[in-house]
Amino acid sequence: MKRTVPTLLTVGLLFLGVLGAQQLPPGQIRPRPAEGREPEFPQPKIRDYHPRSTLVVPEHPVPKARFPVIDFHHHPPQSMTVDDVNRVGDAMAGLNLGLMVNANSTPSARLKPAMDAIAASRYKGKMVMFTGLDLRNVGPGSGQKIAAQLDADVKAGALGVGEIMKSFGLTIKKADGTRLKIDDPELDPVWQTAARLKIPVFMHTADPSEFFQPLDFNNERWLELALYPDRRYQDRSRFPSFEELMAERDHLIARHPNVTWVLAHMGWHAQDLARLGKMFDANPNLYGELGAVLYDIGRQPRSAHDFFVKYQDRIIFGKDSYQPDEYPYYWRVFETNDEYFDYYRDYHAFWKMYGIGLPDAVLKKIYYANALRITPNLPRAGFPAN
Numbered sequence: 001m002k003r004t005v006p007t008l009l010t011v012g013l014l015f016l017g018v019l020g021a022q023q024l025p026p027g028q029i030r031p032r033p034a035e036g037r038e039p040e041f042p043q044p045k046i047r048d049y050h051p052r053s054t055l056v057v058p059e060h061p062v063p064k065a066r067f068p069v070i071d072f073h074h075h076p077p078q079s080m081t082v083d084d085v086n087r088v089g090d091a092m093a094g095l096n097l098g099l100m101v102n103a104n105s106t107p108s109a110r111l112k113p114a115m116d117a118i119a120a121s122r123y124k125g126k127m128v129m130f131t132g133l134d135l136r137n138v139g140p141g142s143g144q145k146i147a148a149q150l151d152a153d154v155k156a157g158a159l160g161v162g163e164i165m166k167s168f169g170l171t172i173k174k175a176d177g178t179r180l181k182i183d184d185p186e187l188d189p190v191w192q193t194a195a196r197l198k199i200p201v202f203m204h205t206a207d208p209s210e211f212f213q214p215l216d217f218n219n220e221r222w223l224e225l226a227l228y229p230d231r232r233y234q235d236r237s238r239f240p241s242f243e244e245l246m247a248e249r250d251h252l253i254a255r256h257p258n259v260t261w262v263l264a265h266m267g268w269h270a271q272d273l274a275r276l277g278k279m280f281d282a283n284p285n286l287y288g289e290l291g292a293v294l295y296d297i298g299r300q301p302r303s304a305h306d307f308f309v310k311y312q313d314r315i316i317f318g319k320d321s322y323q324p325d326e327y328p329y330y331w332r333v334f335e336t337n338d339e340y341f342d343y344y345r346d347y348h349a350f351w352k353m354y355g356i357g358l359p360d361a362v363l364k365k366i367y368y369a370n371a372l373r374i375t376p377n378l379p380r381a382g383f384p385a386n
Helices: 006-022 083-094 106-118 142-156 185-198 222-227 242-253 264-266 272-281 300-312 324-335 360-374
Strands: 069-075 097-102 128-129 163-164 201-203 262-264 287-291
Touching: 083 097, 083 106, 083 128, 083 324, 097 360, 106 128, 106 142, 106 272, 142 185, 262 264, 264 272, 264 287, 264 324, 272 287, 272 300, 300 360, 324 360
Parallel strands: 069 097, 097 128, 163 201, 201 262, 262 287
Antiparallel strands: none
16 A cells, blocks of 8 residues: 655645634744743742843933923823923933923813913923813803813913823713714714814824734733723623724814824724724824834834834824923933833833834924924924924
């Protein structure tokens, strides 16, 4: 009886069949297991395992940004007293922060006291105010009322619409008890007013896509979700899906091409820059802000470098939470080509960072020039003319 010897093609097809059965993403190869072995010693908890890296490579910490920076996404204390402003301002010079945009969704009644505190501080001209929108209980006529208040707030000195928080779309209800969708036409007068005033609208939609995915050991944000119950949006009976929220947001942006939209946190697409690039291509009025997504930028240095160079006119620096010791991580990622260094929060990212080595011309646009261009009446003192 003749024996058949499997050909390489046959073996390859069998191998591919096994991979297909395991439903791996296209092009991905499953890491080889340790031959069925199990550790002989007690396994550490996820937060206890911090192996010392033996990698020896050049290090270039950057304590101060190369060029002055506008932080477009600053959240100072809600109280906004003179002492609050001074406390923030005292740390700015050492980081080369030239201007802080108070992106809190500040109610109209608190705008003047906050601006008075800035004027009475040591840092007049170093902090400006955006205003908030009250989107609760929207019903017939609400859009006109909110638009009128926005008009008044801008006349009073607000320079833009502050961070519209993720509750818009996720949890805010209309007067009739239904979910207020992001593209609800009742709010059209608000966006039309923003377009007329030529002010930026700073919008935070949803949260990272993994917050909407099953909380299992394949979820790369498992630790953060395990630590923070209020960041879990897996329950479709309570929350819309990530893609549903993105569809509403994208529809809103397309319907209002004259509004200057700024997506907080790069629209939660920093891990999928190709998707964000398509949005930029389709919407010339759209910008992305960098707050709290450094962990995604720093893990893809070549892709991020190319993206930042290509879309250098559409990216704006922002930090989000005000922690002075965290800013230098941003400077190091943007300004150096350093390899394999730590991120500052273990529950955001268990991986290492890499520098993306941006050219000076790109750094200037991201650090300050783009924010100056899209935000009328921002103070310009201290920022280079080119």
